[in-house]
Amino acid sequence: MTNLCFLFLLLLPHFNLVKSQLELNYYSKSCPKAEEIIREQVTQLYHKHGNTAVSWVRNLFHDCIVKSCDASLLLATVPNGVVSEQASGRSFGMRNFKYVNSIKSAIEEQCPLTVSCADIVALSARDGIVLLGGPSIEMKTGRKDSKESYANLVEDLIPNHNDSISSVLSRFQDIGIDVEATVALLGAHSVGRVHCINLVHRLYPTVDETLDPTHAEYLKRRCPTPNPDPKDVLYSRNDLKTPMIIDNNYYKNILQHKGLLTVDEELATDPRTAPYVRKMANDNQYFNQQFSRAILLLSENNPLTGDQGQIRKDCRYLNTN
Ligand code: HEM
Ligand SMILES: *[C@@H]1O[C@H](CO)[C@@H](O)[C@H](O)[C@H]1NC(C)=O
Numbered sequence: 001m002t003n004l005c006f007l008f009l010l011l012l013p014h015f016n017l018v019k020s021q022l023e024l025n026y027y028s029k030s031c032p033k034a035e036e037i038i039r040e041q042v043t044q045l046y047h048k049h050g051n052t053a054v055s056w057v058r059n060l061f062h063d064c065i066v067k068s069c070d071a072s073l074l075l076a077t078v079p080n081g082v083v084s085e086q087a088s089g090r091s092f093g094m095r096n097f098k099y100v101n102s103i104k105s106a107i108e109e110q111c112p113l114t115v116s117c118a119d120i121v122a123l124s125a126r127d128g129i130v131l132l133g134g135p136s137i138e139m140k141t142g143r144k145d146s147k148e149s150y151a152n153l154v155e156d157l158i159p160n161h162n163d164s165i166s167s168v169l170s171r172f173q174d175i176g177i178d179v180e181a182t183v184a185l186l187g188a189h190s191v192g193r194v195h196c197i198n199l200v201h202r203l204y205p206t207v208d209e210t211l212d213p214t215h216a217e218y219l220k221r222r223c224p225t226p227n228p229d230p231k232d233v234l235y236s237r238n239d240l241k242t243p244m245i246i247d248n249n250y251y252k253n254i255l256q257h258k259g260l261l262t263v264d265e266e267l268a269t270d271p272r273t274a275p276y277v278r279k280m281a282n283d284n285q286y287f288n289q290q291f292s293r294a295i296l297l298l299s300e301n302n303p304l305t306g307d308q309g310q311i312r313k314d315c316r317y318l319n320t321n
Pocket of ligand 2: 162
């Protein structure tokens with residue numbers, strides 16, 4: 001009897017292991033170079049096409065806020081099968097998906113069927129942030145890939161370009177991201193661009209009175225008509241001063257009412273968020289701290305772990321067996 005008790009105590013820690021979680025260096029034994037290979041690929045791609053790094057940051061948001069960080073975003077549309085989340089209007093302007101395949105191929109060459117696409121989404125965002133001048137973030141791994149696309153949920157779960165700050169705050173709160181962290185995450189809009197199609201409602205027929213008039217004139221030059229052809233690549237950069245740097249300039253811009261989206265403008269004026277906006281505008285180090293914390297919260301939203309999900313061989317397609 002005592003022996004049995006002893007055996008049980010010995011096994012106890014192993015039962016804990018079965019309840020799997022994300023961990024630091026999850027691939028240290030199965031693919032020790034995984035994180036290095038990803039960083040190398042992300043760096044090479046950045047030097048060829050700087051905006052790939054911007055895309056990895058947006059990918060993290062669009063993947064993780066839809067149920068889980070599970071690479072469901074990366075699934076391509078297949079005849080009579082998967083409908084891609086990328087086909088949703090919410091994904092408008094997303095780019096560089098083809099380069100995810102380069103990262104995945106480099107990994108598969110060294111460690112077949114070992115490193116998930118979900119971890120590639122997370123780590124490429126992490127490495128992209130560093131290349132864009134943002135903070136270094138220590139990130140856990142061990143995510144698994146979804147066995148389905150959630151294309152039908154995307155419109156409910158990803159905020160639209162004209163959604164209010166209230167709806168955005170409550171959407172983030174749903175996944176455990178507090179107000180301060182939400183303010184920090186929007187700092188991602190310190191890089192990249194917004195297409196005219198997502199802007200013109202603030203310019204025509206009349207200029208949104210919350211928008212800085214000089215900036216509105218600039219935006220009207222960038223977007224000269226109220227009905228831009230979605231196929232035209234008409235856009236404005238988010239941050240004219242440091243367009244490829246993740247920094248607190250975003251907060252300075254929105255305090256001057258030069259934010260492009262409704263949510264950017266409201267972030268600076270809503271009493272729940274404005275105090276954080278002012279603090280981040282004044283203190284880049286505080287912004288970096290909160291941005292790191294917020295990226296971790298987002299990247300750890302409800303992951304599939306252990307024997308849930310799968311590790312896709314090609315991030316675009318479900319495994320066939
Ligand atoms: C919460 C409310 C948010 C809304 C309504 C929103 C909406 C948008 C829209 C409409 C665009 C422009 C798309 C285009 O016209 O090309 C955009 C761009 C972008 N968003 Fe957000 N976004 C939000 C939050 C976030 C978050 C939390 C992140 C990341 C942490 C993020 C990262 C980006 C990036 C990096 C771009 C630039 C993409 C590029 O230039 O390729 N956004 N967002
Ligand atoms: C937001 O924009 C969409 C088009 O993208 C439009 O259908 C919708 O009515 C707009 N919503 C609000 C609240 O203005």
